Amino acid sequence: MEKISPPQDLAELMSxxxxxxxxxxxxxxxxxxxxxxxDLKRxxxxxGQMIETELGANAGSKPQQDFLHLGVELKTIPIDGAGRPLETTYVCVAPLINIQGLSWEQSLVCHKLEKVLWVPVEGDRQLPIAARRVGTPILWQPDAREQALLxxxxxxxxxxISLGKVxxxxxxxxxVLQLRPKAANSQALTQSIAEDGSIKLTNPRGFYLKTQFTARILARHFG
Incomplete structure (x- = not known):
């Protein structure tokens, strides 16, 4: 498979x-x-990987933006016939230890959501995957209110998490943001803070954007 080189600038990415x-x-x-x-069960x-390949994203699974040189994160979002998101949007893995002194500005969530290229894709279960169409992309930055909510x-x-209440x-x-288990199965374990301050094992967690939040972003652009 031929690798597409990353876009030189924002204009090329949007094109x-x-x-x-x-x-x-x-x-x-x-x-x-x-x-x-x-089907997408397996x-x-x-x-998302197909869209990344087509656009020349090069971050892979690294904990950074997909187009680091442009400061842009790529998010595909499955939508129904009315243009509403069908599921929550995964942002990143949540840190469960060594979080003392971590601020919002330093967090991976903040970094990932600084500027997002949303690519809507038809997600109706009745539609064969091959026939699902890609929608018009949206380049989005959180406004002051969205930033405050996040x-x-x-x-x-x-x-x-820091109080051991994960x-x-x-x-x-x-x-607008939720924490959910993020692992292939419930056997996957990682370290987290216990209520007495010691370290215990728990399932890995991820941050997700709720559908009401992403629905507002789509509605604002496609109104």
């Missing part, structure tokens, strides 16, 4: 993203010699 709009996933995959999976990240949720969740955090916590 590539706009050229994908209206194409099916089969049309995008074909030039890369990629077979489209029949290939959950396939759509920061507030992040700080509240991180405070609970097990008590549910997906209902947070107005």
């Amino acid at each position: 590539r993203a706009n050229m994908m709009a209206g194409l099916t996933l089969a049309q995008i995959a074909a030039p890369h010699g990629q077979a489209v999976p029949a 290939d959950k990240g396939w759509v 920061r507030q949720d992040w700080e509240e969740i991180m405070e609970l 097990e008590q955090i549910s997906a209902r916590h947070g107005e």
Whole structure:
């Protein structure tokens, strides 16, 4: 599979993203010699990886923005027929130890969400994956209100983690940002802070954007 070089600047990135709009996933995959999976049960990240490949993203699974040289994170977002997001959006793994003194500005969540290229993709379960079309891309930066909401949720969740209450955090916590288990299965374990300040084992957690938040972003652009 031929590797596409990263876009030189923001204009080139947006040009590539706009050229994908209206194409099916089969049309995008074909030039890369990629077979489209029949379903996404085993290939959950396939759509995102295909879009990354087409746009020339080079971060892979590294904990940094997908287009670090442009300061842009790429997020594909499955939408229904009315243009509403069908699921929450994964942001990054949550740190569960060595978090003393970590501020919102230094956090990976803040870094990842500084500037996001949203690429909507049809996600209706009835549509074969090959036939699903890519929508018009959106380049988004959180405004002051969105930034404040994200920061507030992040700080509240991180405070609970630092107090050893990670097990008590549910997906209902947070107005726009939530913490959920993030692992292939429940056997995966990582270190976290216990209530007495010692270290215990728990399932890895990830930060996710709630659908109401991403729905507002899409609605504002496609209104």
